[in-house]
Amino acid sequence: MKRIFITGIAGFIGFHLAKYLKSKNIEVIGIDNFNDYYDVNLKKLRKNILEKENIKVIKLDINEKNELEKLLKENKITHFVNLAAQAGVRYSIENPYAYLRSNIDGFVSVLEVLKDKDIKLIFASSSSVYGDNKKTPFSTLDRTDTPTNLYGATKKANESLAYAYNSMYNTPMIGLRFFTVYGPYGRPDMAYYSFTKDILEKKPIKIFNNGNMQRDFTYIDDIISGIYSSLDYETSFEIFNLGNNKPINLLTFISIIEKRLNIKAIKEFMPFQKGEMLTTFADIENSKNKLNFNPKTSIEKGIDTFISWYEQEMV
Ligand SMILES: NC(=O)c1ccc[n+]([C@@H]2O[C@H](COP(=O)([O-])OP(=O)(O)OC[C@H]3O[C@@H](n4cnc5c(N)ncnc54)[C@H](O)[C@@H]3O)[C@@H](O)[C@H]2O)c1
Numbered sequence: 001m002k003r004i005f006i007t008g009i010a011g012f013i014g015f016h017l018a019k020y021l022k023s024k025n026i027e028v029i030g031i032d033n034f035n036d037y038y039d040v041n042l043k044k045l046r047k048n049i050l051e052k053e054n055i056k057v058i059k060l061d062i063n064e065k066n067e068l069e070k071l072l073k074e075n076k077i078t079h080f081v082n083l084a085a086q087a088g089v090r091y092s093i094e095n096p097y098a099y100l101r102s103n104i105d106g107f108v109s110v111l112e113v114l115k116d117k118d119i120k121l122i123f124a125s126s127s128s129v130y131g132d133n134k135k136t137p138f139s140t141l142d143r144t145d146t147p148t149n150l151y152g153a154t155k156k157a158n159e160s161l162a163y164a165y166n167s168m169y170n171t172p173m174i175g176l177r178f179f180t181v182y183g184p185y186g187r188p189d190m191a192y193y194s195f196t197k198d199i200l201e202k203k204p205i206k207i208f209n210n211g212n213m214q215r216d217f218t219y220i221d222d223i224i225s226g227i228y229s230s231l232d233y234e235t236s237f238e239i240f241n242l243g244n245n246k247p248i249n250l251l252t253f254i255s256i257i258e259k260r261l262n263i264k265a266i267k268e269f270m271p272f273q274k275g276e277m278l279t280t281f282a283d284i285e286n287s288k289n290k291l292n293f294n295p296k297t298s299i300e301k302g303i304d305t306f307i308s309w310y311e312q313e314m315v
Helices: 012-023 040-052 065-074 096-114 150-169 191-200 220-232 250-261 285-291 299-313
Strands: 003-007 027-032 056-059 079-082 120-126 173-178 204-207 237-242 266-269
Touching: 003 012, 012 027, 012 040, 012 220, 027 040, 027 065, 040 056, 065 096, 079 096, 096 120, 096 150, 120 150, 120 220, 150 173, 150 237, 173 220, 191 204, 191 250, 191 299, 204 250, 220 237, 220 285, 237 285, 250 299
Parallel strands: 003 027, 003 079, 027 056, 079 120, 120 173, 173 237, 204 266
Antiparallel strands: none
16 A cells, blocks of 8 residues: 655645545655745645645654654655755755755755665656757757756756665655646746736736747646656656646747736846746657656646636635
8 A cells, every 4th residue: 555755745746746645545644844935824725725634744854864764664654755845946046055955965865764665756856957958859868967057956966866876775766857837826936826926916027038938837737647657657767757748938828827817917028037948848758658647738728727726815
């Protein structure tokens, strides 16, 4: 029987994963350090919802190795899903050390805890590892040694660290490169969220690189189905892309939000921001074949669901 441990459970993806697993009658427990990178009330809201469904959410940092050890043992954990991380590209320019603490030190703490155990590790990586790669779509066979920001560099480091621990200790591991995940209970620091909020509040929105950017927006439910399949996928070490495989232009994306809200955005065009990627575009052939990963939510439908949630819960 599977018993799943989720780090970053009060975060956007962790919350949805925990809820989904519970709906499948799978035992799940998780930890989160409830940092204030974005509004802690949203993390508490997610926690309250999970607790109502009898999911245990414990306040703990992944750097607390001894406590982690204890929890894994007490709860007879079979799968460890590491989603805890300092996310965000822009913030890595302001506060680089937050990334080192959670994404490097914290991740090594997870690897150390798992090294002598019969527990499978699934960990979050990111499309950011593709950095300034020019060839699209991005394939897991492509080189990923040119990240364009510290966040991407720490995610690439996670993959290398995981590989090293896998080759030394045989702990089975799967790394999932998520591509711009969006949906209800999403992250306020991400553009789809802040654009919606600002357009509703009639505030100008900043559009970097004059809108000449593309993102492979991937709806949360599709990401969750990919993570779910990876739990049962047998491998020693493998990396997968979880993306929508349909990049869209930033300006087209904004027009979808405008149409749904029936409000014109006040657009402030800005130059290119250092650290950003121009395009993200996932090659998902391998994920389709091995994880049966078939994203099926159109951007119009996904944005509609997100905005309906936002209007109901956040306005
Ligand atoms: N959302 C996306 O578009 C996206 C894209 C690529 C990769 N990812 C990765 O997926 C994972 C989940 O992302 P998310 O969007 O849910 O972000 P999130 O910030 O909502 O969730 C991360 C959670 O981890 C917690 N956390 C951070 N550092 C911690 C630590 N040291 N110990 C314990 N908890 C800690 C935070 O409080 C937060 O609740 C992250 O690893 C992120 O880098 C996300």
